[in-house]
Amino acid sequence: MIEHVEPDVDGGRFAAKRVAGDPVQVEADVFTDGHDEVRARVRHRRDGQSRWREVEMDALGNDRFATSFRVDEPGHYQFTVCGWADEARTWRRDLGKRLDAGQDIASDLEAGAQLADAASKRARGTDAEGLRAWGQRLRAVETLDDVHALDGLIELLDCYPDRSGATEYDHTVPLVVDRERAGHSAWYELFPRSASADPERPGTLADVVERLPYVAELGFDVLYLPPIHPIGVTNRKGRNNVRAGGPDDVGSPWAIGNEAGGHTAIDPALGTFDDFHALVERAQQVGIEVALDLAFQCSPDHPWVKEHPEWFRHRPDGTIAYAENPPKKYEDIYPLDFENENWPALWEALLDVVLFWIGHGVRIFRVDNPHTKPFAFWEWLIATVKEEHHDVLFLAEAFTRPKVMHRLAKLGFTQSYTYFTWRNAKWEIEEYFSELTTPPGSDYFQPNVWPNTPDILHEYLQHGGRAAFMARLVLGAMLSSNYGVYGPAFELQEHEPREPGSEEYLHSEKYEVRHWDLDRADSLRHFVARINEIRRAHPALHRNRNLRFHATDNDALVCWSKRTDTGDDVVLSVVSLDPHNQREGFIDLDLAALGVGWDEPFVVHDLLTDAKYTWHGARNFVALDPSSVPAHVFSVHRADADLDAEADLDAESRAVDAGALVDAAGAHSGDPA
């Protein structure tokens, strides 16, 4: 019987997700009736291959077995579990017990000889000879002094088991393996039209090229651009999302399409395809990938409206319906009707949009509101794209009900936006990230967390000042291996809402061109750069399944750690959620999660302030002052460890946001218990 295989998303209906090079850990209940010894193996292969590879599973006790295998290339894989009652091991076990009890084993020796004979027929070469020799030897002896005399035989029998009665799990488990950036990425969103260094004119793609060194200095590796297509004129929105825009208004980039073209065109105001190619290439040179937005909707001026009116929803009076979420109206947007009579042509056209931009060097797409389009469409589109292009990643921007978000992740989205922006209390953060980082959800839902987006300015950032931005950055960046910020609004701590109680930005870039002073003295750019540098240098931060929270006695202090499987790298973070007052308290560390013994001193090295403390035992005191840095990010070492390696990691750029970091509140060693 083979049951409760993990991972296994909805009984094989959906693929589990892993990152290339990661071990795929598989567990299963494998058992049989009676008292026979059981063996189990994982069988795995790449889709399309006919031969399985096999890995023996280890018994964990209570009929649970586990093992892992590695997949080094992105692509589609599958695995299953097989098991069998192993006659040879059962025989060896029972014979051992009889020997211990001083019972007669003549019958056992003959049975063993028969096992050896049978196995010799399955074996080849010297192994076959060896087994035949064992058969003869067992028939020649009358008893044994020690069952370990049979270890050599058992080793041979283990290689040639009788698997005629083997069973296999009732289905194969599909596995999607993505490239590294699927599991570890830092995103920066900016509006190209606000990227001009010249306050007298709007930005262009060429200005974005000029902005690349800045983004690279901040340490991000994905540069995400809102739609860069021509913007509709009809019912164009005005500043601050007023309904009727004027002639000076630039409109929302999500109102896609005008006479200059639609989803495969570039807004002439932003530049040309040459400019775009230059951006993609120059970005690549500084280690940054350009991600585009897939917003599958049209302005009333989109070429498709005339060419394919049947692709849109029509009102009873025959006019095309604009987008609505009653009572909200989006008059500048026509939603597509994915179930129109001519739907295959529409679906193909949308697939062509994706392939078009892939052709222009894009490998990451942020998908706008995927939950308002059919699940079946996304499942088809993503599978079709990835058949040819294993390296393409899709981020689902679905801020909707949990089950819908999970379904989108299951059906193929690589990463998913989360509720992180609205999780600001300690209990919420602990509960939500525990859920996000444990199976079954973590097998298919990869969170990408954002302290802010152009649509969401949480009130915590509106009122918390600089410390609130720092705290949310450390939370996002250190809790989740994938995170992003919307800048330069983030590092410049833009925090005015359109009106009290709103989560929309005042003077939102969605509706107007902004000019940002990146060199403002109060910018968090150096702090952001340091955080991203730490993320890059510490492999413990590149995955999420290793997240562990640690108890604190202060509800404003959140403490967690991440540790690599090998234990080589351990990062311990503490954040104060109170942006107004100094908070102090004791943290009760789960020392085992840090790989530290209860009686071992260990060193915590604050990667933000460079301070080092020697701690001893689980209970330690911390104090965090919002006027300096409301967080510790410690690298944890055994006290006797060679720190050279770590020193190398951290050597560069310590000149972090001087004023704030130098005065950082210290962490005090102490274990009063």
Place this chain on the structure above:
Amino acid sequence: MIEHVEPDVDGGRFAAKRVAGDPVQVEADVFTDGHDEVRARVRHRRDGQSRWREVEMDALGNDRFATSFRVDEPGHYQFTVCGWADEARTWRRDLGKRLDAGQDIASDLEAGAQLADAASKRARGTDAEGLRAWGQRLRAVETLDDVHALDGLIELLDCYPDRSGATEYDHTVPLVVDRERAGHSAWYELFPRSASADPERPGTLADVVERLPYVAELGFDVLYLPPIHPIGVTNRKGRNNVRAGGPDDVGSPWAIGNEAGGHTAIDPALGTFDDFHALVERAQQVGIEVALDLAFQCSPDHPWVKEHPEWFRHRPDGTIAYAENPPKKYEDIYPLDFENENWPALWEALLDVVLFWIGHGVRIFRVDNPHTKPFAFWEWLIATVKEEHHDVLFLAEAFTRPKVMHRLAKLGFTQSYTYFTWRNAKWEIEEYFSELTTPPGSDYFQPNVWPNTPDILHEYLQHGGRAAFMARLVLGAMLSSNYGVYGPAFELQEHEPREPGSEEYLHSEKYEVRHWDLDRADSLRHFVARINEIRRAHPALHRNRNLRFHATDNDALVCWSKRTDTGDDVVLSVVSLDPHNQREGFIDLDLAALGVGWDEPFVVHDLLTDAKYTWHGARNFVALDPSSVPAHVFSVHRADADLDAEADLDAESRAVDAGALVDAAGAHSGDPA
């Protein structure tokens, strides 16, 4: 999308179990992409019927839906869940929002008229006319004052939804419905050969008939007899399980078969088939069912050994192998080889054994060591038997690894022995019974708990004296709706082990004839009778899914309650696990689980001592003295409730074990907090 349907055992591979007349509660996640309103229904039918019955599900929030249906007859059923995006309800919702926002609804009115027209084609008679009239009305008006003006239309549209886009859960969930005794039973095990009232001769089936009034007085409803077949002579075990029995030894009833017959014969020393029929009939008259033991193994003298030597395992030297669990040997037993070349004949013969005893009036079987026989055999046997005989119940005596026990329950066993006998600490009891009474396990695994069996005399009973027996009885009987005792060893508090450290009884009835003095003054018979009487009178005790533990501040005090769905009946039990010292402490009641308001006084009526206390609030004091009764079993009522009904339930036989019960430690009202 329809996901996470409950109950659903291993994706439809196995049936969920319910008892006839119980509501089958079904839950499911039902959702769709976009913002449409969703409706869902459970579809259910009896196996073999072609028409589904449908029950509308209620939205619980977060895309979860629930409803329940009843199945009144034992048998095999199936259900599934269907759901659809409901255009009419979406239309009504959006129109309401537009009205609230003062927006134009002309388009909505036309859309509604079209919905009414379309529905009128699916409807008949006056409903069709009504819908057509609504269509005309909507086309005649220009706006609406209030969306509730449409409630009549929505009611009609709800009856004739457009389900052309409906989806169904990807499989049907099988459901096995058993008769009442599957869910609620009290078992009494006795050895017929020890049932003689005359100490000079062994007991017979006729003596068991004489014993029936005693068993009925004790309040049990299943009388389970160890095997009643002829017992083998070869290698017969002696008293206290010594290897070589003498000519006076009676042998183990589980060493089945001699020249007088095998599994379809009755040991001539016990009587004839006429005696057996008389027993079944007389038992029925006093509300007791006779359960037999199915022990599918043979003594070396069983007729099958000669008739079908191929049905047994052979050693390399050709002799038949006796049973072993190395280094233990059972020389008086030959196991059957269920995978021998002639296995279909063996399986059919074993099925015939079951059908034979069904033919002689037996409807309950206790199955000996099912885990040492193939899973596939049991699945086939139980399904085949129940096809014709829905009323047959099987109890699995598998004291083995948890996953094997669960598999046996899944594949068809009605009830299962448990680890209860070895769960004696408070935390173990709470953890184990929480697991036993919650899904997914509780959907298929129905516990039958035993404080003792002929094989298991736990050291708690060896050393705990009378209070230990009483505590274990209350625990078993009040925690689990199915329980049993091995008597008269239980009520006579037999507690001597074969040797120190052993869980076997000294002078075990498995190997010798015993004579019991049922009238001993220290017998717990009246206490047992009272406990069974309470169980019978209180429907809250007839199921397990309603079990709730309540916190206590003393590790020796376990407190739990059971409450009917309607709230009519609530039983609250407290047991002291310390058989040597008085224990007292506070219990912190989960008042909601009792159906009591935080500010409501309520009456707890001790059904063991007849004492009544008025409590108020969650925190209450109890003291339990092992020298009287180490337990409270309270009936809980609102202080103003009419107690007549309850008084009736309890009116009979209060003359319970006078000495012990009258002096019962009191429960003191009080809420110092």
